[in-house]
Amino acid sequence: xxxxxxxxxxxxxxxxxxxxxxxxxxxxxxxxxxxxxxxxxxxxxxxxxxxxxxxxxxxxxxxxxxxxxxxxxxxxxxxxxxxxxxxxxxxxxxxxxxxxxxxxxxxxxxxxxxxxxxxx
Amino acid sequence: xxxxxxxxxxxxxxxxxxxxxxxxxxxxxxxxxxxxxxxxxxxxxxxxxxxxxxxxxxxxxxxxxxxxxxxxxxxxxxxxxxxxxxxxxxxxxxxxxxxxxxxxxxxxxxxxxxxxxxxxxxxxxxxxxxxxxxxxxxxxxxxxxxxxxxxxxxxxxxxxxxxxxxxxxxxxxxxxxxxxxxxxxxxxxxxxxxxxxxxxxxxxxxxxxxxxxxxxxxxxxxxxxxxxxxxxxxxxxxxxxxxxxxxxxxxxxxxxxxxxxxxxxxxxxxxxxxxxxxxxxxxxxxxxxxxxxxxxxxxxxxxxxxxxxxxxxxxxxxxxxxxxxxxxxxxxxxxx
Numbered sequence: 001x002x003x004x005x006x007x008x009x010x011x012x013x014x015x016x017x018x019x020x021x022x023x024x025x026x027x028x029x030x031x032x033x034x035x036x037x038x039x040x041x042x043x044x045x046x047x048x049x050x051x052x053x054x055x056x057x058x059x060x061x062x063x064x065x066x067x068x069x070x071x072x073x074x075x076x077x078x079x080x081x082x083x084x085x086x087x088x089x090x091x092x093x094x095x096x097x098x099x100x101x102x103x104x105x106x107x108x109x110x111x112x113x114x115x116x117x118x119x120x
Numbered sequence: 121x122x123x124x125x126x127x128x129x130x131x132x133x134x135x136x137x138x139x140x141x142x143x144x145x146x147x148x149x150x151x152x153x154x155x156x157x158x159x160x161x162x163x164x165x166x167x168x169x170x171x172x173x174x175x176x177x178x179x180x181x182x183x184x185x186x187x188x189x190x191x192x193x194x195x196x197x198x199x200x201x202x203x204x205x206x207x208x209x210x211x212x213x214x215x216x217x218x219x220x221x222x223x224x225x226x227x228x229x230x231x232x233x234x235x236x237x238x239x240x241x242x243x244x245x246x247x248x249x250x251x252x253x254x255x256x257x258x259x260x261x262x263x264x265x266x267x268x269x270x271x272x273x274x275x276x277x278x279x280x281x282x283x284x285x286x287x288x289x290x291x292x293x294x295x296x297x298x299x300x301x302x303x304x305x306x307x308x309x310x311x312x313x314x315x316x317x318x319x320x321x322x323x324x325x326x327x328x329x330x331x332x333x334x335x336x337x338x339x340x341x342x343x344x345x346x347x348x349x350x351x352x353x354x355x356x357x358x359x360x361x362x363x364x365x366x367x368x369x370x371x372x373x374x375x376x377x378x379x380x381x382x383x384x385x386x387x388x389x390x391x392x393x394x395x396x397x398x399x400x401x402x403x404x405x406x407x408x409x410x411x412x413x414x415x416x417x418x419x420x421x422x423x424x425x426x427x428x429x430x431x432x433x434x435x436x437x438x439x440x441x442x443x444x445x446x447x448x449x450x451x452x453x454x455x456x
Binding site for chain 1: 243246248324325
């Protein structure tokens with residue numbers, strides 16, 4: 001998924017960034033546990049000042065959309081009820097394990113569907 | 121030091137100087153751009169051709185200047201360190217040239233992250249690509265395998281020297297054979313750590329781009345640099361083994377037929393060239409379309425499919441079809 005920043009827009013760049021990350025989370029393009037680029041990397045990519053990206057990240061963190069895990073960077077936070085958050089965390093673990101074992105996404109999804117008892 | 125090495129080095133230096141001047145001209149730049157475009161499987165969009173041409177030239181210049189510096193350093197080191205006329209002097213200079221050239225590419229690519237960006241919409245990925253998106257697992261594994269093989273080979277040779285079967289090493293200056301290879305092996309181990317760190321630094325650098333095609337080209341350049349970088353420890357390790365076994369096979373007196381000494385000499389004589397052939401084979405394989413377009417399958421799968429279709433339309437071998445299928449774990453679905 002791509003972020004697009006228009007420097008000539010009336011909306012400040014940090015706000016464009018914040019809104020796009022938020023929209024990506026809502027649409028499911030960014031899932032809980034997804035790692036965001038570092039502030040410096042994103043600032044260089046988008047030709048913005050590091051403070052601008054940091055401000056967008058701070059706003060998103062305040063809204064509990066992302067979480068910063070020390071030196072590991074910023075990640076999309078789990079959202080919703082406690083039950084949903086636990087399932088999201090389990091799903092992130094499942095996805096990580098599937099990637100680690102070299103299981104293709106379609107195959108992993110089929111396994112998850114079967115575990116949920118969904119018959120297609 | 122062998123005067124032949126100095127003369128050859130001077131000729132190579134002059135050749136690189138000529139190539140540097142040649143690359144500054146418009147026509148060779150265009151040819152380089154077209155060749156590179158075919159190699160990495162990306163289209164040349166007229167709007168970005170001038171910038172691409174400049175960037176290709178900057179990379180070429182950085183690579184050549186780096187190779188020239190490596191050549192000078194290599195020849196100086198040979199003159200200063202041992203001054204003998206070993207047959208593997210050329211290999212050592214080849215290593216320093218490769219390291220110099222790759223260092224030049226890294227510097228050139230790192231600097232492009234700070235290129236001024238005009239006031240136009242800019243895009244960035246939400247997930248930063250990693251080394252696996254740019255370099256094939258085979259390329260990464262082969263380099264480390266060569267390092268492991270060189271280390272094992274060195275230890276095995278130390279063991280054989282300690283045992284000294286049939287006293288074949290009695291008249292051999294073991295130290296003068298072991299230290300150049302040992303130094304190269306240590307350099308290879310250090311290079312594996314340094315290249316890992318350098319790859320991380322380069323991956324952390326931004327990729328300023330206003331369009332998908334600009335970003336795809338940036339990925340192509342990054343992929344080329346990282347592939348060169350990952351190969352360095354393997355190249356140094358292979359040369360280390362080559363130097364070790366070549367020196368040993370030359371140092372041991374021709375033994376009696378059927379003796380342990382003969383078996384050792386034969387083994388040492390064979391292993392060096394076999395390793396070098398494997399190294400050359402690997403370098404050629406890493407220039408294959410599968411390696412040079414790996415980043416497309418990972419980061420631009422739709423473009424990879426399109427490239428695959430075009431290749432088949434041109435009658436490319438059917439075997440490529442399976443190889444060029446986009447990876448299931450690719451990061452984006454956007455065409456370049």
